[in-house]
Amino acid sequence: MSLQVVTANRLDDGLVVFLTADGGWSENIDQARVADGKEAGNALLAEASVPELDIIIVGPYLIEVEQQDGGLVPTKYREILRTKGPSVRQDLGYQAG
Known part of the structure; x- marks a missing residue:
C-alpha cells in the first residue's frame, strides 16, 4: 500500500x-x-475538502510519500519541488529563510 498525505496552498x-x-x-x-x-487517503481528502476550509486553503489533493531518514519525502519530483519553494528564485519560498 502507498502512504499518502493531503497538500494544498494556503490562501493568505x-x-x-x-x-x-x-x-x-x-x-x-x-x-x-x-x-x-x-x-x-480518500477519507483524509474528504476531511480536507469541506467547504469551511475554502477560506484557508485552496486545491487540496493527495500525494504519495515515503519514509526516509525519519521523515516524509514525496515520491514525485513535482511534489519535492513544491515542498522546497520556487526553483528559479532562491530569495523566495522556504529556501530564503
Whole structure:
C-alpha cells in the first residue's frame, strides 16, 4: 500500500501546506497526517475538502510519500519541488529563510 498525505496552498500567502493530525495545516511535511491505503487517503481528502476550509486553503489533493531518514519525502519530483519553494528564485519560498 502507498502512504499518502493531503497538500494544498494556503490562501493568505500561497505557501504549500499539509493537513496535520489535529486538522490544522503545516508548512512542514513531517507534521502531515499520513494515510495508508486508498480508503484512508480518500477519507483524509474528504476531511480536507469541506467547504469551511475554502477560506484557508485552496486545491487540496493527495500525494504519495515515503519514509526516509525519519521523515516524509514525496515520491514525485513535482511534489519535492513544491515542498522546497520556487526553483528559479532562491530569495523566495522556504529556501530564503
